Amino acid sequence: MAHFFKHIMKKSILLFCGIFMLLANLSAQVNFNIIQNIKGRNITNLDGKWHYIVDPYNTGDERKFFMNKQQENDSELLEYDFSTAPTINVPGDWNSQKEELKYYEGIVWFQRDFVAHPQNGKRYFLNFGAANYKAEVYLNGRLLGSHEGGFTPFQFEISDKIADGDNFIVVKTDNTRYAENVPSDNYDWWNYGGITRDVVLAETNETYVNDYSLQLTQDMKNLTGYVQLKGMQTSQEITVQVLEANLQIKIPTNSSGRATFIFPIKNVELWTPENPQLYTIKIFANTDTATDRIGFRTIETRGKDILLNGKSIFLRGVCLHEENPFIPGKPRSKADLKMLLSWAKELNCNYVRLAHYPHNEYVSHLADEMGLLLWEEIPVYWNVEFNNGITYENAKQQMSELIYRDKNRASVIIWSIGNETPNTDTRLKFMSDLADHVRRMDTTRLVSAALLGGIDSTNTFRLSDNLADKLDIISFNEYIGWYGQNAADIPQYRFDVMADKPVVVSEFGAEALGGFYADSATRFSEEMQELFYKNQLKLISSIPALRGTSPWILVDFRSPKRLNPIYQEGWNRKGLYTETGKKKKAFFVMKAWYDAQEKKYRK
Known part of the structure; x- marks a missing residue:
């Protein structure tokens, strides 16, 4: 019995410490002058x-x-x-x-x-x-x-x-x-x-609600957060309401206009991709009112698993550039973005990797509504000047602005600090400092980056990167069967990625010009891309800690680096959709695999 009470006391102390650290973390966030959820x-x-x-x-x-x-x-x-x-x-x-x-x-x-x-x-x-x-x-x-x-x-x-x-x-x-x-x-x-x-x-x-955060504690029993006022009348009583759950708390701000809180919740449905429940949040001050729609969920890793609300999930994903295939250029409306996310849902995705920069704020709001988990990334891409302090501060500022903007979005579960960066000492310091900065700003989400591995003389893909120690998820890009090999060669290769953390293959893919049909050995044919996906998925499935994939990419996108005059013409053709919205053959291979993963994790 004494052992039992000792165990209970230890759990209670750990829970208290966790809540205390979360409140301290939220209170220490960078205080930006941008109005939170300005569209509201x-x-x-x-x-x-x-x-x-x-x-x-x-x-x-x-x-x-x-x-x-x-x-x-x-x-x-x-x-x-x-x-x-x-x-x-x-x-x-x-x-x-x-x-x-x-x-x-x-x-x-x-x-x-x-x-x-x-x-x-x-x-x-x-x-x-x-x-x-x-x-x-x-x-x-x-x-x-x-x-x-x-x-x-x-x-x-x-x-x-x-x-x-x-x-x-x-x-x-x-x-x-x-x-x-x-x-x-x-x-x-x-x-x-x-x-x-x-x-x-x-x-x-004159005095207004400038910023706020509402999060679910890791034990899923409490709501915690803060409200920040700006103006002349910063000492006020604040009321925070969760309308549909009939919850509210009243708390005074300090002389700086800040109020932190934690209160128990009940009758709250947790946000999931299958049930993206959102609640109307109202924040009342004597001088202002702010409204938002927020979902509540937890995300963590435990061993090789990614846990959403305490349950193991598999990230059925796809990468996406912020580009409208029908109307050239950047998306110009919320409807453009909803169309792209709807295409990801057709693939049976529960997750989207937003490459390789922060996407429009509408995307995270739409993902909240539609039930899509998000990987959000800053453009520390390839070889930036890792030995340049000004470059680091630039990256840090962009990361801070992204976290500040999207911290209340339930859909956002991963902050990515970069993509395909070289494994050097200066880069390790740069990226490690970024990872530490992310955790100082937000302890409620996971940190990752798209790493690079290499293939040795035994046709084995190995990942040797000290940055992995700083990450919650081991993520890497690989193109076995496209760069340097053919799709038919893929079965000759294997992975040696022995990780005690969840593994997400953040990129793999092959190019195909939509409507170009040939045999499976012909580059840029839909048949070769189809074979590539069949063989890749067999290969990827051998990774013991595999907990997610995001093939490259949902839709063909424009790139001045892709200059083949017949098959590319300024387009990267690795999309599962063509630029006219047509599904390529590989789409159906990927969807069938995701359907199987969904059934597996539903059990």
């Missing part, structure tokens, strides 16, 4: 037609394009005019909208007018979902600030700069590739330039 606030959408000027020699700063000046008389010298400049859709990239800019890399200036009637006691914020790669933003001729990184949101408060009546925004964007950038100057997707995601004007009260 009072916003004015500024998308639509924007004027643009292409500036390949960077003359706009000297000519003061940001002033948006109009010619006052015929004798005045003015070497630009936004009012008569052509227009382009925002959100959207210039490469796909203007044929002459298809391969353009450099500076483009954007401008649009808008009318506002700011009210006393209100605050105003200009928010950009993303702009690639660098952006400088001006309002009414005044510099608001700049942002680097092509895939994460940024925001500026304009309360003291916005005019009552006519206003104008000018944005200088630059998608030039540099070695010190993240990603670097060499990558295998299209370098889309421009303002690629929504632009909104948000209105808040």
Whole structure:
């Protein structure tokens, strides 16, 4: 009996320590100025037609394009005019909208007018979902600030700069590739330039709910989190409600406007891909109200298993680029993104790897609704400058912005710190520090990266990478049967990946031009891709700790590196869908295997 009570006491202490650490972790998160879930606030959408000027020699700063000046008389010298400049859709990239800019890399200036009637006691914020790669933003001729990184949101408060009546925004964007950038100057997707995601004007009260987090504790018995106010009246009582579960808690903020909480939950259905239950969350302050839809689940690893809500799962996944195959370029609407995720569901996926950069914020919200688990990644891709401190800080900032943005999304279970990076000492330090940073920001999700292995003289694929020790999941990319071998050769190979952690094959694939039929030995034929998948799945199934796969890739996508004039023509053809939405033969092989995995893990 004494042993029993000792065991119970030990479990209780561990649970208390776990909850304490989670609260401490949440309280220590980076305090960004971006409004959490800004689409849920009072916003004015500024998308639509924007004027643009292409500036390949960077003359706009000297000519003061940001002033948006109009010619006052015929004798005045003015070497630009936004009012008569052509227009382009925002959100959207210039490469796909203007044929002459298809391969353009450099500076483009954007401008649009808008009318506002700011009210006393209100605050105003200009928010950009993303702009690639660098952006400088001006309002009414005044510099608001700049942002680097092509895939994460940024925001500026304009309360003291916005005019009552006519206003104008000018944005200088630059998608030039540099070695010190993240990603670097060499990558295998299209370098889309421009303002690629929504632009909104948000209105808040003087003191407002800036940030919040709600998470399920690992024992699945409590809800924990924080609320952060910003403004003059930061000491208030906060009410947090989970409406459909009839739950609420009231708690005061401290002098900095922060309140942390933990309270027991009951009558709450846990979020799963099969039952993506979301709850309406309302946060009430004396001066503001915020609303969101959030699901509750836990994710962890135990030995070789990935546990969702304490139950072992197999990640039936696929990789995905943020690109619309039908309308060239970046997706321009939520419907575009929902179409792509629906195609993943047709493959019987419960998981999607978002490659190789943060995707549109709509994706994680849609995945919450549709029941898809997500791997989210920053573009530490191939060989960035791992010995460059500025490059590291850039990667760290992009990771921080992604975690901050999507921390309340139940669908997001993996933060990936990079893809196919070389196994060197400087890279190990760079990536290890990134992994540590992720865990300081978020202890409620898993950390991974897509690693590289090698094939030895015995046709054995081995993974020897010290970075694996820093990861929760051992993930790697391999293309046995495509690069250096043929699909028919795959049975000659084997894996030697003895891991005491879950293994996810984060990439494998072969190219096929949709509609090109031949024998299974012919490159780029659907038959060869089909054989590749049949043999690969037999090979992959031999890995004892295999707990997930994400073949490369859901849909054919554009890449300037793919130059075969017959079969590629600027497209990476490894998709299971063609660029016209047609399923290739390999799709049905992969789906049948996923159907079998679903039945296996349902038992």
